[in-house]
Amino acid sequence: MFNPTRLTFARKRRGFTMTRLADEVGVEMRSISGFEKLEYKPSEDTVQRIAKALRFPLEFFYQEEELQTIDSGAASFRSLSKMSAAQRDMALYSGALTITLNQAIERRFELPVSNLPDLRDSDPEAAAASLRRHWGIGELPIKNMIHLLEANGVRVFSLAIDAAEVDAFSMWREQKPFVFLNTLKNTERSRFDAAHELGHLVMHRHGSPNGGQEIERAANDFAAAFLMPSGSVLGYAPKFISIDVLLQLKKIWGVSISALTYRMHKLGLLTEWQYRELFVQISRRGYRKSEPESLPRETSQILGKVFTALRKEGVAKSDIAAELHVADEELDEMVFGLVLNAVKKGAGQETKPARAKPDLHLVS
Numbered sequence: 393m394f395n396p397t398r399l400t401f402a403r404k405r406r407g408f409t410m411t412r413l414a415d416e417v418g419v420e421m422r423s424i425s426g427f428e429k430l431e432y433k434p435s436e437d438t439v440q441r442i443a444k445a446l447r448f449p450l451e452f453f454y455q456e457e458e459l460q461t462i463d464s465g466a467a468s469f470r471s472l473s474k475m476s477a478a479q480r481d482m483a484l485y486s487g488a489l490t491i492t493l494n495q496a497i498e499r500r501f502e503l504p505v506s507n508l509p510d511l512r513d514s515d516p517e518a519a520a521a522s523l524r525r526h527w528g529i530g531e532l533p534i535k536n537m538i539h540l541l542e543a544n545g546v547r548v549f550s551l552a553i554d555a556a557e558v559d560a561f562s563m564w565r566e567q568k569p570f571v572f573l574n575t576l577k578n579t580e581r582s583r584f585d586a587a588h589e590l591g592h593l594v595m596h597r598h599g600s601p602n603g604g605q606e607i608e609r610a611a612n613d614f615a616a617a618f619l620m621p622s623g624s625v626l627g628y629a630p631k632f633i634s635i636d637v638l639l640q641l642k643k644i645w646g647v648s649i650s651a652l653t654y655r656m657h658k659l660g661l662l663t664e665w666q667y668r669e670l671f672v673q674i675s676r677r678g679y680r681k682s683e684p685e686s687l688p689r690e691t692s693q694i695l696g697k698v699f700t701a702l703r704k705e706g707v708a709k710s711d712i713a714a715e716l717h718v719a720d721e722e723l724d725e726m727v728f729g730l731v732l733n734a735v736k737k738g739a740g741q742e743t744k745p746a747r748a749k750p751d752l753h754l755v756s
Contacts (some may be wrong), residue, residue: 394427394433394434394439395454398452398453399424399453401459401485402448403424403428403446404481404482404485405485405486406482407481408445410424410425410428413445413446417442417445418441447719448719448722449718459492460491460492462484462487462488462491462565464480467483467562467563468561469558469561475558476557482553483551483572486572486726489716490549490572493712493716493726494547494570496716500702501698504694506545506546506569507526507527507544507545508544508569508593508594509526509594512595512597516591516610516611516614517613517622519595519614520614520618523590527540531624532624533624533644534583535646536690537586537587537690538586538692539693541571541586542694545568546570546571546590547568547571548571549570549571549572549727550572550573550574550725550727550728551572551573551574553574559577559581559585560573560574560588561589571586571590571593573585573586578648578683579646579686579688579689579690580642580647580651582689583647583690584619584651587615587616587619588615589611590614591610591611591614591615594614595610596611616655619651620645620647620651620655622659624645625645625656625661628644629641633656633661633666633670635649635673639685649679650680653667653671653674691728695728699727709723
């Protein structure tokens with residue numbers, strides 16, 4: 393049976409209005425509305441054209457199960473004011489698909505449990521220091537933000553949306569924390585986005601994460617303090633701070649030159665005049681648009697381990713995609729482009745006996 397809820401899901405995942413989809417498929421807009429309300433069923437030929445336009449396999453629309461969606465009020469967006477409603481929906485429905493992928497993974501593997509304390513009564517600076525103590529990392533620079541989050545039970549996936557306005561978002565689902573990162577961003581920006589979303593997860597779990605500019609400023613301040621602890625920055629700071637000095641120092645904490653300049657100003661290491669003059673030079677050199685000497689891209693450790701284990705079991709990327717009823721390319725976009733290829737078992741090949749779900753150990 394044709395499932396109308398999956399048509400709505402696929403349409404919003406691609407950011408299509410009913411009018412646009414109707415134009416692509418060659419039907420009246422009221423037909424799309426009628427299909428989604430199940431006032432009448434589309435012909436198989438029409439569903440094929442819908443599937444092609446929305447880039448979903450035909451069988452996706454004939455699954456009985458309704459996919460869970462994400463309420464916009466439950467998700468924290470890094471730059472909510474910059475995005476359109478369609479872009480927000482694309483991100484939310486991408487995240488919803490990713491949750492089904494995570495469920496498929498957790499049916500096969502034991503993943504780390506959440507180790508995020510409730511820090512809602514702390515100011516951002518204190519919350520960042522408290523979490524660092526809780527995780528036992530002191531004031532050490534963080535080598536890889538994604539690995540650190542995953543080791544502490546955060547599910548981190550790439551955000552499958554080609555829109556620079558959507559930086560990242562986070563949410564709690566069934567007592568599990570999720571962070572979705574846009575891979576269009578440079579590494580330094582992505583690391584800051586991850587720390588920003590971490591701030592939402594620990595400070596704003598019990599309230600609406602979309603609380604306006606005050607909430608966003610708090611998450612930004614948390615991210616800066618978490619990535620660049622005050623003691624560490626004060627210890628490394630030279631007497632004279634120039635652009636060339638900042639270019640070297642930013643590598644210690646894996647942050648952008650702009651973020652480091654702002655942090656040093658907030659810690660009293662730069663006067664207002666020095667701060668403004670440095671930003672003039674940063675803008676003049678084009679460093680606000682293109683990060684100089686950017687770090688290598690961070691990716692998921694846990695997904696790499698999962699895919700390696702599945703490959704050894706003879707499970708191919710197409711098998712996982714088929715289980716979710718999505719295209720292989722859709723799966724790639726959820727998992728930082730990690731490749732999952734394997735040779736399928738042929739008839740007569742010995743199959744391995746059932747075993748307990750493996751426990752994945754991660755190194756932060």
